[in-house]
Amino acid sequence: AQSVTQLDSQVPVFEEAPVELRCNYSSSVSVYLFWYVQYPNQGLQLLLKYLSGSTLVKGINGFEAEFNKSQTSFHLRKPSVHISDTAEYFCASRGNSGYSTLTFGKGTMLLVSP
Amino acid sequence: DAGVTQSPTHLIKTRGQHVTLRCSPISGHKSVSWYQQVLGQGPQFIFQYYEKEERGRGNFPDRFSARQFPNYSSELNVNALLLGDSALYLCASSWDRAQTQYFGPGTRLLVL
Numbered sequence: 001a002q003s004v005t006q007l008d009s010q011v012p013v014f015e016e017a018p019v020e021l022r023c024n025y026s027s028s029v030s031v032y033l034f035w036y037v038q039y040p041n042q043g044l045q046l047l048l049k050y051l052s053g054s055t056l057v058k059g060i061n062g063f064e065a066e067f068n069k070s071q072t073s074f075h076l077r078k079p080s081v082h083i084s085d086t087a088e089y090f091c092a093s094r095g096n097s098g099y100s101t102l103t104f105g106k107g108t109m110l111l112v113s114p
Numbered sequence: 115d116a117g118v119t120q121s122p123t124h125l126i127k128t129r130g131q132h133v134t135l136r137c138s139p140i141s142g143h144k145s146v147s148w149y150q151q152v153l154g155q156g157p158q159f160i161f162q163y164y165e166k167e168e169r170g171r172g173n174f175p176d177r178f179s180a181r182q183f184p185n186y187s188s189e190l191n192v193n194a195l196l197l198g199d200s201a202l203y204l205c206a207s208s209w210d211r212a213q214t215q216y217f218g219p220g221t222r223l224l225v226l
Contacts, residue, residue: 004156036217043118043204044157044217090156101147101170102206102215104156 002027002093006105013112015083021076021108023091031093033074034102035065038088047089050074061085086112116141118207118218126224127195135190135221139207145169146188147215148180151202163188164210192223200225 007022025031032051036044048059055067065076074091088109092102119138127133139146145164149157162170163182177193186207192199202222206215 034214043120043219044206046214046216049214092156101159101162101172102149102157103159106154106156 002031002095002103004091004093004103004105006089006091006108008108009106010109010111013081013110015112015114016080018079019077019081019085019110021089021091021110023074023076023105025072025074025091025093027093027095029095031095033065033067034092034094035059035063035074035076036090036092038090038107040087044090047076081110081112083112083114085110118205118216120203120205120218120221122221123219124222124224126226128226129195129197131195131225133192133195133223135192135203135205135223137188137190137205137207137218139186139188139205140216143207143209143216144186145208145210145213146182146186147206147208148188148190149204149206150174151204151220153201157204160190195225197225199223 003026005024013019034049035047038044048057050057050067058064063078088107090107091105094102121136147162148160151157159172161180166182180190182188202220204220205218208215
């Protein structure tokens with residue numbers, strides 16, 4: 001069984017400051033990892049994904065994440081946030097077999113203020 | 115290209131009623147998955163369909179059912195609605211079972 005833990009339910013930050021949203025996963029098999037963003041009253045948009053290869057993954061809107069197998073983590077980072085980054089961020093995992101069901105964390109609300 | 119579309123966008127029902135939610139995948143995608151997102155939580159997997167067959171089912175009661183049509187669109191049906199079924203229902207499509215999923219805007223269901 002897989003599980004995903006997002007350690008912070010809310011992260012307040014000032015505009016242009018750096019941010020890190022934390023995600024830890026638990027799985028008995030190798031996993032693929034994803035970050036999705038959800039703006040108010042909208043569906044989920046894929047930010048980035050780790051399938052294999054380089055452990056540093058770059059995504060859209062200036063976000064990046066680093067896969068750390070020893071720490072079982074996949075933290076999301078952005079060096080300078082904008083007001084428009086205010087949204088809910090979900091970390092998700094799935095096994096690397098031929099089956100694409102996602103297991104999500106509970107989400108982290110990123111609140112960017114001027 | 116159009117993304118995943120879902121209808122209706124919002125729905126209000128009363129306890130005991132039945133509801134049907136619809137999803138059209140991205141063109142060329144053959145797999146559709148359904149998720150339930152209760153307020154303040156991450157999405158929970160309900161069903162996955164691929165090539166019109168059920169390929170996976172989450173921990174939901176038999177009141178929940180789904181199907182996929184020859185054009186790969188899908189319906190989620192929920193019978194005997196309970197207050198706890200109030201949620202955002204998300205549909206996701208992928209080219210096949212193992213590929214990255216892309217989500218639609220969701221249907222927000224309120225059960226009174």
